[in-house]
Amino acid sequence: MLVLDWILIVIAGWLALGVAGIGALRNTAFVARVLFPAGAVLAVALAGLAVAGLLGTPETAVLAIGLPDLPFHLRLDGLSAFFLLVIGAISFGISIFAAGYFRHGEGTPPGLMCLEYHLFLASMALVVLADDAYAFMVMWETMALSSFFLVTANHRVPAIREAGFLYLLIAHIGAIGILLCFGVLQANTGDYTFANMRAQSLSPLWASAAFLLATVGFGAKAGILPLHVWLPEAHPAAPSPVSALMSAVMLKTAIYGLLRVSFDLLGAQQWWWGVLLLAVGLATALYGVVFSAVQTDMKRLLAYSSIENIGLLFVGIGLGVLFNAYGMKALSALALTAALYHVVGHAFFKSLLFLATGSVLHATGERSLGKLGGLMRRMPWVAWLSLVGVLASSGLPPFSGFVSEWLLLQSFLFTTGLPDSFLNMLVPVLAAGIALVAALAGYTMVKFYGVIFLGQPREPKLADAHPASPLERAGLVWLGAGCVLLGLFPVAVIGLIDPVTRLLVGGGIAETVRANGWLLLSPSSPDRASYSPLVFLGVVSLAVLLAVVLVRKLYHGRLRRAPAWDCGYPAQTARMQDTAEGFGQPIRQIFEPFFRMRRELPSPFDAKPHYRVTIEDHFWHWLYLPVARLTSAIARGVGRLQQGRIAIYLLYSFVTLMVLLVVVKS
Amino acid sequence: MNTLLAQSINLFAVVLLVLAFAMIAQRRILTLIHLFTLQGAALAVATLIVGYLTGQHHLYFSAALTFVLKVILIPILLHRVIQRLNVRWDVETLFNIPTTMLIGIVLVIFAFNLAAPIAGLSTSIARGTLGIALACVLLSFLMMIVRAKAVPQVIGFLSMENGLFFAATAATSGMPMIVELGIAFDVLVGILILGVFMFQIREQFDSLDIRHLEKLKED
Numbered sequence: 001m002l003v004l005d006w007i008l009i010v011i012a013g014w015l016a017l018g019v020a021g022i023g024a025l026r027n028t029a030f031v032a033r034v035l036f037p038a039g040a041v042l043a044v045a046l047a048g049l050a051v052a053g054l055l056g057t058p059e060t061a062v063l064a065i066g067l068p069d070l071p072f073h074l075r076l077d078g079l080s081a082f083f084l085l086v087i088g089a090i091s092f093g094i095s096i097f098a099a100g101y102f103r104h105g106e107g108t109p110p111g112l113m114c115l116e117y118h119l120f121l122a123s124m125a126l127v128v129l130a131d132d133a134y135a136f137m138v139m140w141e142t143m144a145l146s147s148f149f150l151v152t153a154n155h156r157v158p159a160i161r162e163a164g165f166l167y168l169l170i171a172h173i174g175a176i177g178i179l180l181c182f183g184v185l186q187a188n189t190g191d192y193t194f195a196n197m198r199a200q201s202l203s204p205l206w207a208s209a210a211f212l213l214a215t216v217g218f219g220a221k222a223g224i225l226p227l228h229v230w231l232p233e234a235h236p237a238a239p240s241p242v243s244a245l246m247s248a249v250m251l252k253t254a255i256y257g258l259l260r261v262s263f264d265l266l267g268a269q270q271w272w273w274g275v276l277l278l279a280v281g282l283a284t285a286l287y288g289v290v291f292s293a294v295q296t297d298m299k300r301l302l303a304y305s306s307i308e309n310i311g312l313l314f315v316g317i318g319l320g321v322l323f324n325a326y327g328m329k330a331l332s333a334l335a336l337t338a339a340l341y342h343v344v345g346h347a348f349f350k351s352l353l354f355l356a357t358g359s360v361l362h363a364t365g366e367r368s369l370g371k372l373g374g375l376m377r378r379m380p381w382v383a384w385l386s387l388v389g390v391l392a393s394s395g396l397p398p399f400s401g402f403v404s405e406w407l408l409l410q411s412f413l414f415t416t417g418l419p420d421s422f423l424n425m426l427v428p429v430l431a432a433g434i435a436l437v438a439a440l441a442g443y444t445m446v447k448f449y450g451v452i453f454l455g456q457p458r459e460p461k462l463a464d465a466h467p468a469s470p471l472e473r474a475g476l477v478w479l480g481a482g483c484v485l486l487g488l489f490p491v492a493v494i495g496l497i498d499p500v501t502r503l504l505v506g507g508g509i510a511e512t513v514r515a516n517g518w519l520l521l522s523p524s525s526p527d528r529a530s531y532s533p534l535v536f537l538g539v540v541s542l543a544v545l546l547a548v549v550l551v552r553k554l555y556h557g558r559l560r561r562a563p564a565w566d567c568g569y570p571a572q573t574a575r576m577q578d579t580a581e582g583f584g585q586p587i588r589q590i591f592e593p594f595f596r597m598r599r600e601l602p603s604p605f606d607a608k609p610h611y612r613v614t615i616e617d618h619f620w621h622w623l624y625l626p627v628a629r630l631t632s633a634i635a636r637g638v639g640r641l642q643q644g645r646i647a648i649y650l651l652y653s654f655v656t657l658m659v660l661l662v663v664v665k666s
Numbered sequence: 667m668n669t670l671l672a673q674s675i676n677l678f679a680v681v682l683l684v685l686a687f688a689m690i691a692q693r694r695i696l697t698l699i700h701l702f703t704l705q706g707a708a709l710a711v712a713t714l715i716v717g718y719l720t721g722q723h724h725l726y727f728s729a730a731l732t733f734v735l736k737v738i739l740i741p742i743l744l745h746r747v748i749q750r751l752n753v754r755w756d757v758e759t760l761f762n763i764p765t766t767m768l769i770g771i772v773l774v775i776f777a778f779n780l781a782a783p784i785a786g787l788s789t790s791i792a793r794g795t796l797g798i799a800l801a802c803v804l805l806s807f808l809m810m811i812v813r814a815k816a817v818p819q820v821i822g823f824l825s826m827e828n829g830l831f832f833a834a835t836a837a838t839s840g841m842p843m844i845v846e847l848g849i850a851f852d853v854l855v856g857i858l859i860l861g862v863f864m865f866q867i868r869e870q871f872d873s874l875d876i877r878h879l880e881k882l883k884e885d
Contacts, residue, residue, distance in 0.1 A: 069724065069843055646819070650811045657807070658776075665780050 003052045004059040004076045004129075007084065010046045011125050014039060014118040021114025031110040032099050039118055040095035046125065047088030053081035054499050060131065072138075073193050075131035078499035079264065082340065083128040083256045085496070089482065090248050090347045091121055097355045097475025098241040100468070101362070107154035113239075120146040120245065127253050133182035133192040136257075140178065143253065144171040144221075147246055151238040163233035170220050170230045177217025178257065184210040185265055197265045207266050211273050214261040215280070222254035222310045225284045226619045232291075235303035236367065240358025243299060247306045248351035252343050255313055259336075262321060263504040271420070274322030277314050282433045285311025289440040290594050293447065293587040294615055296369050296580045298357045301448055302350065305393065308441060309346045313339050315434060316408050320505065322418070322427070323411075329507030331414050334523050337509055338407035340497045345392065345400035345486055352389035352479035353448075356382050359472055360452060363465040369448075369580035374457040378465040381473045383453040385480040390449045392483040394442035398533040398540075400486035403493075403521070405438055406531060410523050440587070447583045456574035488533045490521045581613065588615075596621065671715050678712040679795035682832060683774070686805040689825060690766055695753060695817050699744050702821050706736030709828050716835050724843045725835070731850050732831065740824060740857055744817070747861050751868060753817060761812050770805050777801035795836040802829030814875055816864045820857065827853050 017035050024030045053059070058077040065072060076084075098117070102110050123142035130136035148171070152164035186192050187200040202210065220227040235243045262269065288307030295301035316339025323332035357367075359382045366372055376383040392399035395406075412431035418424040457463060468476070486493055491513055498510035509523050516522050522530035566572055588595065596616040602609030641652070685705045692698050710733040717725025781797035806826035810819050827849065834846075871878040 067844055067847060647811050647814075650807070654807050654811060657804075661776075661780055665783070 002059045002061070003049055003056060004061050004074065007046060007049050007053070007076065007125070007129070008061070008063075008074075010042050010049065011122045013042045014122040014125075017042075018115035018118035018122075021111040021118070023111070025109050025111035028102070028110045031114045032102050035114050036095050036099035036102070036117075039121070040092050040099070043088045043092040043095055043121070045088070047085055047092065050081045050084035050088055051496070054078055054085065054496055063135075070134060072135040073131035073195075074126075074129045074135070075194070076129060078503040079256065079259060080128040082497065082500045083252060083343075084125060086252055086344055086347050087121070087124055087128070087249050089344075090351050090479070091245065093475045093478040093482070094241050094244050094248075094351055094355065095475075096478065097244075097358070097472050100471030100473075100475070101239070101241055101355075101358055107156060108149075113150070113153060116146050116149045117242070117245075120150060120250075124249060124253055128256050131194045133179075133186070133194070133197075137175070137179060137182070140253075140257075141175060143250065144168070144175065147242070147250060150242040151234050151246075153239055153242070154237070157237075160237040163230075163237035167230040167234040170227055174217045174220025174227070174254075177213045177220065179217075181210050181213035181217055181261060184213065185261070194260075194265060198267075201267055204270060207268070208270065208273070210266060211262055211270075214258060215277070218254040218257040218261075219280070219314075220254075222251050222258075222314075223284075223307050224280055224310060224314060225287055226623050228284065228288070228307050229617060229619060229624065231307055232295075232300045232303040235306070235354075236297055236299040240299075240354055240361060243303075244351040244354035244358070247303070247354055248347040251306060251310055252347060255310075255317070255339075255343060258317060259504060262317075263324070269321050269325045271322055271325040271423070274318045274320070274325060275423070277318030277321060278427065278430055279318075281311045281314025281316075281318055282430055282437075283311070284308070284314060285437045286433060287311075287594065289437050289444060290587060290591045291615075291617070293440055293444045294584040294595070296584075297367050298360070298369055298372070298448065298452060299354070299367060301369070301444065302353055302357065305441065305444060306346075306350055308437060309342065309350070312405070312408065312434070312437065313342055313346075315339075315430070316342060316411075319408075319411050319415070319427075322415075322423070324505050326419055328414075328417070329505050330509065330512075331411060331417070332505045333501040333507040334407065334414070334509050335411040336501045336504060337494060337497050337523075338404055338411055340500060341400075341407060341486075341490075341493065342404035344493070345404050345483070348400060348479050348482040348486060349389040349392040352476060352483065353386060353393065355472070355476055355479070356386040356389065359468040359476075360465075363468070364462055366459070366462075369451045371459045372452045372457075372462065373455045373459075373574065373577065374453070374462065375465060376453040378457075378462070379453075379467045382468050382476065385473075385476040386449060386453065388480040388483050390445040392487065394445040395438045396442070397531070398484075398487045398537045400483050403487060403490045403531070403533070405434075407523060409434060410529055413529075414524075443587070447580060450578075451580045451583065455577045458574050458577070488537065489518070490531075490533065491518045494521075581611075594618070668719060671719055675712055675715055675719075676795060678708045678715070679798040679832070679836070681708045682712075682802050682828070683798050683805075686802045686825065686829070687767070687770060689821070690770055690805060690809050690812075691763055693763075695748055695815075695821075698818060698821050699741055699748070702744075702825055703737055703741045705825060705828055706732060706740075709832055710737060712832065713835050727843065728831075728835070728846050731846070735850055735854060736824070736828065739854070743857055743861065744821070747864060748817060751817075751864060753815070766808065766812050770808060773804040773808060774801040777804055796833060799829055799833035799836050802826075802832060805829075816860075816867055820860045820864075823860075824853065824857065 017039050021031055021035055024035075053076045058075060060076075061074045063072040063074060102113060108116075120143060123139045123146060126139040127136060127143055130139055148164055148168050151167055152160055154160050155164070182192060182197070184202070184206055185197040185200065187197075187202060187206070189196055189200065215224075216227075223231040235247060238246065262273065285308045288304050288309075288311055292301050292304035292308060295304060316335050319335035320332045320339065323329075323335060359379065360372065360375060361367055363379060364372065364375070388399065392401040395401040395404075409431060412428060412434065415427040415431075416424045418427065494513050495510050498508040501508045512525075513521060513523065516526055516530070519534060520526065520530050520532045522528070588597065596618055598614045598616075600610065600612040602611060643649070682705060685701050685708065689698060689701050689705075692701060710729045713725055713729040713732060717723070717729060777800040778797040781800050784796055803826055806822050806829055809825070810822035813819050813822060831846075831849070867873075867878070
């Protein structure tokens, strides 16, 4: 049997679990203890199969389901196998976590949740396997709809319904873009298989049109500027395992689509596409991270952080396009490797952090950072594993985030070799922007971690916070281990990415990297730049160990315990700690033009002072509200036709039809 | 044999047209449903013959689909609706029937005039029937306009779809399969939703007279 057949069996297994969930609609114990763990087993099987597919040759299959004369074409190649690996590996952790998480049954009954969840997983796997536009769109829409129902699991809350509507709206704007893109790609042949699209050679104008449509379509799903507004609404609305799945995996299917269209289906690329992706990506990253730094809701903070990471991915892909357009295959492969590395890295650490917020939410019932704090002592497992995720997210060695950001910056250093003089001056400037984004991401993560887990509990009820259940911990441990291993063994991971870049640009960096041995990562040559995570880890651990030993041995006995200095103000409470607002205040000041901020400061004589600050997105007022107003103005104009009599309405249609027919005839 | 079959397509086309006129003239809902069923059957047979003559196997699917939907499923649904609503003897029209018939004749002439150049271009075996198909669409539309009650309007809508389907078969030997399937499901879902609406209308106004719906207009 082919690998693809086994993968289809796994997907069918997920669907079967979903149907079984319908059978046990309200049996929470059965769904949580049997169905979700079974889904996790299938997920790990999928990850294993994906590795086999990644190292093997492309396979195709035709599924006879669908419509008569219009079957689903499927194809497993390096690119799809790589994303299947991400889907399998991440959803393994999330499914295990979910088995411990969905216990009270919030809103939607657990069985229905199980169906939506596994349908979502299956549709994502089929999106990356699809080999014709029809199968792709069907699966893409299934993915959007199943995730919409997952987001609105708690649909009795009006804000959640609104978030779901916004998500669905933007998902459909994106879907229209993708559909039109496929329409352009098939070049009037009427054959919508990807094989046919590859064979077409479009004129530069039409190729650019297809590329722009794909950027808008997939960008809407990924959350690039200015189509990002659904992300910070939908992620907090969804249950945490769902937010994790959406942020870590679903956004990546959009990246998959962009790579598939711009590198695989469109033949020759133009240099300005790369510049466009770079500019959009950098703007998105900067916007995301600045907004992330001022959030006070922990899940919104992570959602904006996802926007930032999507921006970084677009920057990596943009560089890849730019190098590829000038025929620099190896450098293009380097930039794409950085982007794909970040795809896996981000998937691991973002799902870890979202799940950790889920545990915190269940333990405390609080999402607002202003009411958390000091949870390290109450929930040590979650706290330590979150630390791993936070460090990876900040791009610190020896975790996964560092490797991908380092590779990205490395590829920026080669842009001076571009043949265009403007580009080789301007593009390195963008690298400074990336460095700024990385630094601000670190700042945001310090805020996230510090406010939730460190310090003193800000509310008395936090003392009752219960630690996460064993299954939740197991899921978090898997994802945390992923962050660490991805950081420690970059050479092995690049070996897995190599088939993908070979497929996309016909070059790879694995050979260069392997030549230096598995210990040392060096994308071009060791003289230029190299990084050895294990050595780094060893030196750091050694230094820490040495310091501990020195302190213990040399200073032991001279240690004196005394109360900490209280600034001369003995009556200290937990509310006097630095708050999330306080921590984000410098960013609010420095990046003021980014925000639309309203602040209410209390008067000095107020006996019960209240401080309130709301931060809004400019894009609401620049783009979304004008469009909404225009729509309702048009609707009012059209409303004058409304007479209230059906016969009159039908007459309108009838007269229109007759007039059109007469016009056609003459 | 084949010429005979080709001629028989014209025969069925005429049957469709006559049935469309009969539906305009018919006051009783029960008879209206019977006429609609007959129209569906004629359409299915015509599609089958076109499919046989042109050798396009997907037309067999279409014919089967038409038969199942329009001869069996939808009439059953309609019968159940009128039984539960107890509205077998609807009579009212907005215009009187002779006037409507006269307008109908004008429409048929218009449709034939319109279809003449297109039929000349078409190479399909049933090209002569395009005018008839178009006339069926327009007549059904007329029926929707002049009826005051909900059930006949729904039947007018369904019969318009019959005409449309026949036009597609006549002019181009059928639409792509996916379009036909889409339309078929739309019609099925449409009838279900309209059925729900009919119950709701009666709940609200104690009558199926759609003139009551004028109150719903937003000011």
